[in-house]
């Protein structure tokens with residue numbers, strides 16, 4: 087028996103896109119470690135993916151197609167053949183289409199942890215041909231994407247390795263300590279060279295000596311803080327008019343809106359000290375190069391897209407571009423310039439669109455037509471999508487036919503009528519593009535597929551064939567789709583040669599240079615090449631702040647990623663007990679002590695969890711981790727049971743941070 091180190095790459099919903107070496111012995115994974123193919127990986131990976139083999143070999147791994155034998159949600163299934171499963175799914179979808187129309191079928195998926203073949207290939211062709219409803223995949227990154235598209239045309243962002251050149255770094259609504267860990271060494275290097283680092287976040291995720299300033303902004307108020315800073319720069323003649331005149335438009339509207347937020351007013355709304363906002367504004371304006379890392383925290387509320395737009399406007403009005411270590415980083419996914427139409431031949435598809443954040447409401451209330459068939463893949467909505475109780479209630483309906491195509495028995499899979507087993511990234515051929523580090527990875531399987539698990543592109547092609555369709559999308563195999571994926575990527579400046587990519591496993595960008603310098607080597611990909619500060623994506627009320635004065639409960643709940651979970655993936659083993667974190671000033675009047683069991687509740691539901699007390703979260707805000715499965719909670723409900731299915735005006739994004747709750751003690755430990 088001989089150990090082999092085989093190359094791979096991490097597919098998780100994480101900006102870093104690490105290159106991996108996977109040690110395999112006798113077709114069994116014995117270790118997952120880092121490789122140096124992607125220099126950004128820097129010789130280490132996170133503990134999440136180092137443990138991924140526990141998912142591969144989990145007792146809960148789905149190894150065969152199965153059909154339900156018990157109550158919906160009971161998790162009782164019996165093994166069937168692939169042929170039987172495909173025929174049941176196709177028969178049922180045919181019947182639904184005949185009786186209710188194709189729109190009564192809803193494909194439900196998300197793409198955070200996918201390679202290029204995992205989404206929008208034969209799956210898209212299958213649902214288009216069915217005439218199924220379309221899904222707005224908006225649970226994450228929709229408001230940021232919309233704002234960045236309207237303002238900068240999704241221009242590639244500053245590369246992580248260039249953070250070492252910054253003299254000032256502003257991290258706004260991101261926690262690189264857990265979901266972009268390969269940025270941290272660059273932050274440390276910049277700090278060692280004298281850079282100032284400031285963080286805007288309701289929670290302090292850094293030690294006091296790692297940063298110079300922390301603004302514990304109240305959730306949902308980032309917009310007014312950014313506008314107040316812009317207004318303060320305007321009042322103090324710190325705007326870079328030469329840059330604005332040459333490269334931006336719409337500044338009049340922005341500055342007019344910003345005028346409504348003098349420091350004192352903004353500070354009152356954001357529950358901050360005016361001097362702290364002023365200090366941040368000074369630091370940013372007076373240091374060059376100044377660099378902005380925006381995360382996805384500020385988008386998860388009713389003001390999300392407007393907030394992202396105001397934050398993205400800051401480097402524009404200061405002209406913080408043109409030098410290595412300047413500019414901003416948000417998502418770099420569009421740098422790949424993927425021609426999604428080239429990924430598969432898809433018939434025209436113009437049916438109704440359902441916002442994925444409203445799954446529960448859609449299953450329970452939609453009647454034109456009602457959803458009678460649901461196909462869930464690449465996601466676990468019971469754990470991750472707002473209004474968990476409504477989703478569970480919707481999935482329990484006898485008349486709903488649900489297919490779940492998954493790797494393990496998730497909270498959602500338990501409600502399936504038919505379960506289809508999916509391969510993990512370690513068992514398939516894939517091409518993975520990142521949304522942070524600038525590299526395109528090729529993945530070969532490192533082990534044979536477990537049981538009868540199959541990859542997405544194959545399963546949807548099989549479904550198409552079982553329907554009796556002979557379109558090319560259902561006749562092509564994995565190698566055909568790899569070629570299509572390689573052909574569809576245009577951002578690297580030279581065509582992707584699949585044979586070379588297969589051999590070298592990784593391809594880099596050339597902007598020119600492997601790292602773009604905004605306004606030196608890359609410019610806005612807007613139609614006129616300018617930054618649009620008054621983009622129509624901001625709707626009829628650009629930069630308008632909506633308050634939450636009517637909230638019925640006093641504490642704001644946020645649910646950020648942790649070092650264990652950045653989505654719900656691996657929640658089957660990586661999250662034994664859900665907890666809440668509360669500031670001592672909020673804990674004392676409620677008589678809460680460390681280890682107590684507390685009831686966190688609002689009008690939508692309640693979650694029972696153990697109390698942790700920490701002054702790193704600001705008063706008025708409590709934290710519960712994202713992605714936890716129902717088993718990790720003391721009453722079977724997790725954070726999403728408290729999240730309303732309201733959506734933000736820009737991008738229709740989820741409002742995970744608009745949750746207002748009360749907390750009370752259930753019992754001492």
Ligand code: SF4
Pocket residue numbers: 096097098099100101102103104131132133134135136265267268
């Ligand atoms: S840091 Fe991110 S990309 Fe790297 S192994 Fe962990 S989850 Fe994957």
